Amino acid sequence: MLLWVIAIVLLTTQESGSQIVDCYRDFDVQSGSCGHRLGRIELDDCCLNPHYGFKDSDGDCDSCRPASWSEWTAWGPCTVSCLEGVRQRRRFCYGIGSCNDTQGLGDLQTKACVEQDCCPVQGGWGEWGPWQECSVTCGTGQKIRERHCSMPPPSCGGTCDGPSREVSVCDTGRVCPVHGGWSPWVPWGPCSASCTEEGHELPVRRRFRSCDNPRPSSDPPGDPCPGLNSERDSCSFLPFCPVPGGWGQWSSFSECSATCGVGEKVRTRQCDSPAPRHGGLYCSGEATSTQLCNTRIHCPVDGQWSDWSEWDRCSRVGKNINCKTYSAGTQRRERTCLHKDFGGDICPGSFIETRICYDIERCKMFGNYSEWSEWGLCKPSCGPNAARARTRECILDVSAYRLEVGPKREKAHFAGKPWRFCRPPNIEKEQTIPCQNVPSCQEP
Incomplete structure (x- = not known):
């Protein structure tokens, strides 16, 4: 039996016999979340379908598939808003077993970032300007004075703390006439009925307001409030008097939704005995009922x-192609289609790959050093010792070789480790600088 199936058996054995899990029909390979819970069943039965997911006693969702890496998440935000920080992204190993990491990429990557190459510098306020004239010619008003953020001015997006405008009360010493103002309408009173009877007049409601916001003055005399102090409105929004709904009979259960693994059987009922009318309440309860079914396949x-x-x-x-022959050969590599079982699809593509090549193993070759590469990722990916590096690469002189070979003009590759003689010989080949503001090493 396949290794991943054996892993399930071992796992259930360690969990004191049959391990009972929450089984889910959907597993999101990007977020690692489970959806559409089917119920609590044995892990072996749940994982008859490798597309399902499950939760055991730790509450974390995992996949029934053989273990493989998720895609990398999007790069996260920079750890600081100005000067140098870092961004991070992760990938997760979901499934039964462990994920291979032959390239040593790990599950966390970190790269340097600069959102803004300077940090904001706050400015300083100048002196307050003179007070402006009072805003009214009688009664009490307000006057304003302003100041400017210019001593010194801010830089790199900085500001000055505090307000740029100050307001003060001013009194003209003259009495103003007070004109009447309506207070807000009081809420509408209740409608004369709670629902509308077909063929009858609509119920009505009323609301009122008072001329006391403010009351008109008598000396000097103010104007009274214009308009009426009451309103009448028809309650046209009321529904017809409601008729609540009632459930009909349950249908028979459907066939199992799955032809392999675990699925569901469903039965339904209709809210039609009677159907709700005129806004009557819909039937309470569920219109569908489900039941687990196991195909044992x-x-x-x-x-x-x-x-x-x-x-x-x-x-x-039949031919020596090393070094001075400048003759092309071929090389190949292979891969294996793993985990296929129970009539599943074979892996797409070929298990063999070949390419045109030149054998430069232990050949004496000359070249020149390149310009500096881009700065690499931060290593390690977390903690205070993270650093990034850039390098110069020895670019070999391959002008004596044909770089496109054969009737299809295939690109040739250079295989093996030659003796490299690069100029200038004493040039600095690697530079390393610390990464700034890197998060500590914690579990995600």
């Missing part, structure tokens, strides 16, 4: 490619 498990093997030695049958 394992679902197909599609194959997954292993990582490619290393490229083998560049060679050509």
Whole structure:
């Protein structure tokens, strides 16, 4: 039996016999979340379908598929808003077993970032300007004075703390006439009925307001409030008197939704005995009822490619192609289609890959150093010792070789480790600088 199936058996054995889990029909390979809970059943039965997910006693969701990496998440925000910080992204291993990491990428990557190359510098306020004239010619008003953020002015997006405008009360010493003002309408009173009877007049409601916001003055005399102090409104928004709904009979259960693994059977009922009318309440309760069903048939498990093997030695049958022959050969690498079982699809593509090559193993080759590369990712990905590096690469002189070979003009690769003689010989080849504001190493 497949290794991942054996892993399930071992896992359930360690959990004191049959491990009972919450089984889910949907597993999101990007977020690692479970959806559409089917119920609590044995792990072996849930994972008859490799597309399902499950939650055990720790509450975390996992996949029934053989273990593989998720895609990398999007890069997160910069850890600081100005000067140098870092962004991070993660990937997660979901499934039964463990994920291969032949390239040593890990599950966390960190790169440097600069949102703004300077930090805001606050400015200073100048002196207050003179007070402006009072806003009214009688009674009490207000006057304003202003100041400017210019001593010194802020830089790099900075500001001055505090208000740029100050307001003060001013009294003209003259009495103003007070004109009447309406107070807000009081809320509408209740309608004369709670629902509308078909063929009858609509119920009505009333509301009132008072001329006391403010009351008109008598000396000097103010104007009274214009308009009426009451309003009448028809309650046209009321529904017809409601008729609540009632449930009909349950239908028979449907066939099982799955042809392999675990699925559901469903039955339904209609809210039509009677159907609700005129805004009457819909039937309380559920219109559908589900029941777990187990086909006891394992679902197909599609194959997954292993990582490619290393490229083998560049060679050509019956001919020495090393160094000065400048003759092309071929090399190949292979991969294995893993986990296919129960009629699942084979892995797409070929298990063998070949390419045109030149064998430069232990050849004496000359070259020149490149310009500096871009700065790399921060290593390690968290903690106070993270640093990033850039390098110069020895670019070999391959002008004696044909870089496109054969009738299809295939690009040739250079295989093996030559003796490199690069100029200038004593140039600095690597630079390393610390990464700034890197988060501490904690579990996500």
